[in-house]
Structures are given as C-alpha cells and as structure tokens.
Amino acid sequence: MHFPDYPFAPQRFEVRPGIAMSYLDEGPREGEVVVMLHGNPSWSYYWRHLVLGLREPAPGKAYRCIVPDHVGMGLSDKPDDARYRYTLQSRVDDLGALLDHLGIDGPLTLAVHDWGGMIGFGWALSHAAQVRRLILTNTAAFPLPAEKSMPWQLTFGRDLALGGALIRAFNLFAAGASRIGVARRMPADVRRAYVAPYDSWAHRIATLRFMQDIPLRAGDPAWALVEAAGRRLPEFADRPAFIGWGLQDFVFDHHCLDTFRRALPNARVQAYADAAHYVLEDKHEALVPMMRAFLDAHPLTGE
Secondary structure: OOOOOOOOOOEEEEEEOOEEEEEEEEOOOOOEEEEEEOOOOOOHHHHHHHHHHHOOOOOOOOEEEEEEOOOOOOOOOOOOOOOOOOOHHHHHHHHHHHHHHHOOOOOEEEEEEEHHHHHHHHHHOOOHHHEEEEEEEEEOOOOOOOOOOOOHHHHHHHHOHHHHHHHHHHOHHHHHHHHHOOOOOOOHHHHHHHHOOOOOOHHHHHHHHHHHOOOOOOOOOOHHHHHHHHHHHHHHOOOOEEEEEEOOOOOOOHHHHHHHHHHOOOOEEEEEOOOOOOHHHHOHHHHHHHHHHHHHHOOOOOO
C-alpha cells in the first residue's frame, strides 16, 4: 500500500524469537541520532514529516532518524498473547534491543508522542546519560495527574469487555483517533494510512492491549515504571527540551503539559489552541522547522 509522504524503506529486526520489528533508519549513519517513539493507535507514520525534515541537510547538517513501529503496531509483526506480553516493560525492552542491534550507545535525542513518552522515559531510567535532548509532543512520562480524570473513551476500552470487543471488531480506536485526534481534518489518504495496519481482529490486538495497560494505581503492571519515570523526570531539566503541544487533546491535555512545564522549566514550549492530539498532523509546517532549528542550536558534539 502507498502511504502519502512516507517514501522510506522500512527495515526489519527480529526483536524476539520469531517476532520482527519494523523500523526506519533514515539519514547519515554518522549523523546525530534522533529516536522517535510513537504511541497508540498510531505508528512511525506519525513522525514522517519530522524524518523528512531532518534526514537531509536543509541547510546545515542531517540527522540519523531511528523510528520503530512497536510490536503489534504499524508494519511490525502482530503476535497474539501466547507469543508476546503486551506490557510497557516489553516495549522498553524492545527499544533497548533495537538500539543495541543498531549500535546506538552514544548520545541521542529522544522524541516522543503519546505512549512513546512512557516507553522512552522508561528506557531512559537506565540510560539517562545517553539522552541529551528532548522533543515532546502530546505525551506523558508520569501517572495520570491528580487533578485530571480518566477520559471515558479510554475507560471504555480499558475496563469494559464490550469496549474491547468493539475496538477489535470495528477498529474503533484507530479510526476514531484519525478523526477526533486532529483539529484540521486529515486528507482521506492520510487517514487510511493511519488505520491501514489495523485491518483485522488479529491485527488490532495492540491497540486494545495498550489501552488495557494504562496504569492508574499501584499494582497495575505499568505502574512501577511510570511512577519511577515521573519521579525522576526533573533530572532531565538540564537537557535542552522542545515541547510542541496541541491544546485540543482531551487525553494529554493542559494538565499533562503543565506537569512537563514544572519538571522541565527551561523547556521551549510551543502550544497551539487550534491543534489536537496528532499535533504533527495539525502543525507540522510550523513545528518541523522549529524542531530542526532547536536541534541545530543545541549540538551534541562537545557536550
């Protein structure tokens, strides 16, 4: 299938025995590394405009962009529960395995969206020295803020058997997100690209398992990792950080943005009242040049 503005050649890596992860490795091998992590229910397609804006010198240096599709998502394999444990810890382990496979053991930039924040900062708990710059877009790296209630749309899939069945049967989450996750209506071919990987009951397993893994209290499988990431988030306040945010996001809303502002008080924040969850869909024309300028202004060399 043709995916608009995605002229890449995805590669594959056997991240676990018999399970392949699809990923992009774009730009010069010697370039400064930017690791981009998507969330649910998207895939590496979310980052396409930033990859296109960074992989070539325009002007200035080019960057090496590493962009995985999490297992069960995008163009990666979609194993059943018997072959893969769909938990945050599995995602963190997979990211570590991919970076080890690629020999990425030096300084890097972590760019995250949605669940990518919890995955990226979960990995950073044991690799903090490698994370030299941050790009954050509508995400979290901490438990649900105390002042925020759990959106019913997530509770519907997380806690109700009927909700889970409807998500698996009708692709409700991916299809819905492609419509309500933007303030500027997606073109039909872009919307089809977002939902294309989730074309059957079997292939929608991860979109549901991600929802079911949302940690709300101690004892939930992902709680310890997310709580630790949130507690240690202020340790990253000395790194250059760029925050691009869509304020119409009802999940990662101003409460989440405010939490990042408090933890990373020196971050540059570009927030848009007329953008939503998929902020790089709504505002990529403005954000990609800003993100590139941010990276150019804070080189890794010599840090």
